Amino acid sequence: MFKMARLTALQLYKYLPAKNCGRCDETTCMAFAIQLLDRKKKASNCPELTEEGLKKLIEVTTPPVRDIEFGAGENVVTVGGEEVMYRHELRFFNPPPIFIDVSDLMSEKEIRGRISLVKEFEIDRVGMKLRLQGISVRCASDNPEKFRETVRIVARDFQGALVLCSFNPDALSAGAEVAGNKRPLLYAANRDNWERVLEIARKYNTSLVVYSNNLDELGTLVREISARDFNNIILDPGIEAENSGLARTLNKFVMLRKSAVNGVRALGYPLMGSTVSLWMDSKEKSPDEKRKLAYYESTVAGILLDRFVGLLILHSSEIWSILPLVTLRQNIYTDPRVEPAVKAKVYEIGTPDENSPVFITTNFALTYFSVSGDLENAKIPCHLLVVDTEGLAATVAVAAEKITASGVKKALEESGIEHKVKHRKLIIPGVAARLKGSLEDATGWDIIVGPQDSSQISNFLKENW
Amino acid sequence: MDLTELEKLFGDADEIEIEGFKLEAEELDLTLMLQAISQAVSSKLHTTPFKFTPPAEKYESRISEVVVGATKADGGTRNKSLKIGGETAPPFYYFEDYQGHKPVISHDVFDMPISLPGHVKPYFEGVMDDPVKWAKLRVKKFNAEMITLHLVSSDPMVKDTPIKESCELIEDILQAVKVPLIIGGSGNPRKDPELLSNAARICSGERVILSTVCPDMDYKRVAKAAIEHNHPLITLISMNPDEMRRLNKNLMKEGVTPENIIMDLFTGGVGYGIEYTISAMERCRLSGLKGDKFLALPMASATSNSWSAREAWMTNDAWGPREWRGPLWESTTAVIALLSGADLFMMLHPLSIGIMESVIESLFNPKSLTGEGEIKYPGWISVDV
Secondary structure, eight states: OOOGGGOOHHHHHTTSOOOOOOTTSSSSHHHHHHHHHTTSSOGGGOTTOOHHHHHHHHHHHOOSSOEEEEOOGGGOEEEEOOOOSSGGGSOOOSOOOEEEEEETTSOHHHHHHHHHHHHHOOEEETTEEEOOOEEEEEOTTOOHHHHHHHHHHHHHHOOSEEEEEOSOHHHHHHHHHHHGGGOOEEEEEOTTTHHHHHHHHHHTTOOEEEEOSSHHHHHHHHHHHHHTTOOOEEEEOOOOOSTTHHHHHHHHHHHHHHHHHTTOGGGOSOBEEEGGGGGTTOTTOOHHHHHHHHHHHHHHHHHHHHTTOOEEEEOOOOHHHHHHHHHHHHHHTSOTTSOOBOOOSEEEESSOOTTSOEEEEEOBHHHHHHHHHHHHHTTOOEEEEEEOOTTOOHHHHHHTTOSOHHHHHHHHHHHTGGGTOSSOEEEEOGGGGGGHHHHHHHHOSEEEEOOSSGGGHHHHHHHHO | OOHHHHHHHHTTOSOOOOOSOOOOOSSOOOOOOHHHHHHHHHHHHOOOOOOOOOOOOOOSOOOOEEEESOOGGGTSOOSOOEEEEOOSSSTTOGGGTOOOOOOEEEEEEESSOOOOOTTTGGGGTTTTTOHHHHHHHHHHTTOOSOEEEEOGGGSTTTTOOOHHHHHHHHHHHHHHOOSOEEEEOOSOTTTHHHHHHHHHHHTTTSOOEEEEEOTTSOHHHHHHHHHHHTOOEEEEOSSOHHHHHHHHHHHHHTTOOGGGEEEEOOOOOTTTTHHHHHHHHHHHHHHHHTTOTTTOSOEEEOGGGGGGSHHHHOOOGGGOOHHHHHHHHHHHHHHHHHHTTEEEEEEOOHHHHHHHHHHHHHHSSOSOSSOOSOOSGGGGGGOOO
């Protein structure tokens, strides 16, 4: 097993048939090798490999933390596939899917509410949609029949990915019977039930979770299952969130990722955690205490997202507690080698004319999307001049002097905005107020200092334009 | 032929059928090496049990220790002296024998009533137009163990408060509260050197932290004052470890020691650059531990920056109540900075600070890390809620 980060296309090429047949939709085997490196293609996309050859190629392109799949059709979920401990060493690859907790002891109303949450939750951010990935159903009753019914209800109303949770194989079997075609992730195999859970996983061609709080036992269980030619495994080392348990949990996750990256095969699998465990003995708590619990759950989930978790099961359905997690997840999993910047030029919002206002902003992607979004929502036709600040946001760009008078002057000239508007009024971000004087001197335009945050633009224009 | 050769020959076969076997002997002496056979047989049925070894690595150097606040014994008037830094491994990596000082939270106080979100203001009712009252409230009501005095009004673009006036305020604060202090300039590179040098003089001997120093200001002037009056300082470089290294090196050339520098790589809130913060801080901390003395320094996080995130201050029903959302935005940012190596936090909201304090308590100096035996966790399946 190599770490993909250290492989070159040339090294991968040696495992390919060198026929340049094109059946993989690439023109040459070298091109295919490059696609493999970028993870845009898989080893199985090459139809010309022998069985042995395919096995070898898969072996060499398997990352230190394997990528594991479950789910069906449009709702296949990929977990893991990681190569490094720190994102700056390369990048992280698969944003951890988040599943919302449902139990067979909940009322049907509660269950429907949670299904709606997962279906409808969608946050627009930097041109991407942040979503929840599925529902996790657990057999809290320990009654396989009851569990089956609950899974049936969920599977009927919800087409997304599922996790079925019980340590009782009869319950897992019952649940899988009515949801098997969705290839639900099975939680979980432990030292007592692993043979039966493995059977069920094979039957429904899906993946399973192995749980043990003891890392010797965890590795041993994985070895047993792996020796039976089954590697669709996700690991759950357990979470302790009280007192020093948090430090233990953190260390477990760190050690497991480091072991995988160091090449310990028995631990080369993605990790998961269920913060539902924080909600034990909480039924009688007041609404305010429950919000505090949701707050703490979000905090622990955030710690896990930062430190190597590959899949999360959350209980809280409060949007405010989920929002920082999906945002943080997006942040951590962006490719650090790519500057999130948009092109520096004039963008037209709506249909502006020669009298429409001219705003300037930075080319940091988030800034651009926030500002243009606010302008669009305010229904203000205007010209938005994006200035190259090397991908830095407004406040940072001002502090680092990446927005300069000469830079703006150049942007104005190059954009041709002077031919598009009759006036010479430029609205600058509120945080750049200190540049007003120097900008006026350099450009000859009237500089109007805009609001601190672009969400205030609508009000601002009413008063000032 | 010995049995191990036989074992090699037959590999992991279940059954061996020998054809055309003919044994001719006067005397047949059969010795069965049962152990070898049973091992050959058993290795097919069971894998060897896995033994976990903590993947601990050793780090070449230690992060420097910075003392904040001087008590009477050390020439100051603070009630307590705090130490930060001193780490021997990445944040809380106890399996790598992590040792270090407990991270500290400093509470924000501003020298003028700044615009705060509507759900934050109530906490500072009646004190926002009096920094002395504000500082006292922070210490008495919210148990602040450090205060940051942000001299934002000194900015020529804001109120251009005269140095003399800012210094008088600093003196009042020194009298009013006895916790270690951070003196924060306005960020104006032309005024701050004068402001911070004067602050250094006023606070001589107290070991207040002078915040911040960066390349586009007369940092040498601030360094001189820091050395003369014995204060640590914070270097600020936005998200660029190479530039940060250069600045620290230049400061050390001026005679500032590693025991007097804290680095701030700029904390972007969740959704507003936190990933840059994570990577910049992790790179610096790892470099420092691996022997780079210009980066083997404690780090600061101005986590209250996260309040500029609209998710923190904006009223938006689709996002849930901001009374919970806002503090969570700040504390999530803080926790991530903590895991990235932050030793010193500048924070705003009492709820966020409270949560951070308990997270730090939980992560710092755990009584046991082995935690043998079963844990409650598997019970999550049966949670009735």
